[in-house]
Amino acid sequence: xxxxxxxxxxxxxxxxxxxxxxxxxxxxxxxxxxxxxxxxxxxxxxxxxxxxxxxxxxxxxxxxxxxxxxxxxxxxxxxxxxxxxxxxxxxxxxxxxxxxxxxxxxxx
Numbered sequence: 536x537x538x539x540x541x542x543x544x545x546x547x548x549x550x551x552x553x554x555x556x557x558x559x560x561x562x563x564x565x566x567x568x569x570x571x572x573x574x575x576x577x578x579x580x581x582x583x584x585x586x587x588x589x590x591x592x593x594x595x596x597x598x599x600x601x602x603x604x605x606x607x608x609x610x611x612x613x614x615x616x617x618x619x620x621x622x623x624x625x626x627x628x629x630x631x632x633x634x635x636x637x638x639x640x641x642x643x
Contacts, residue, residue: 539616556607573597576597
């Protein structure tokens with residue numbers, strides 16, 4: 536599935552099952568909540584915390600939840616994420632073409 540297809544799939548789902556999009560501000564709060572849930576799993580899996588009884592290592596699910604809400608926000612605000620991601624890659628390539636390659640901290 537491409538990013539554009541993902542945006543379309545989320546839009547179809549919202550219009551079929553979700554009644555309507557939550558407000559942009561509500562979705563921003565939901566995105567923050569979902570990022571927090573992802574952070575909790577990361578802290579338990581890769582950090583110093585341990586999973587509590589009954590918690591699952593659902594890293595992919597939490598990442599997908601973050602992506603879902605981000606796609607909702609893009610749809611609501613008229614952002615073409617395919618186009619914007621390409622612009623971001625181009626910008627980072629121009630700005631950082633040598634920065635990381637020449638960074639002694641990144642050399643093994």
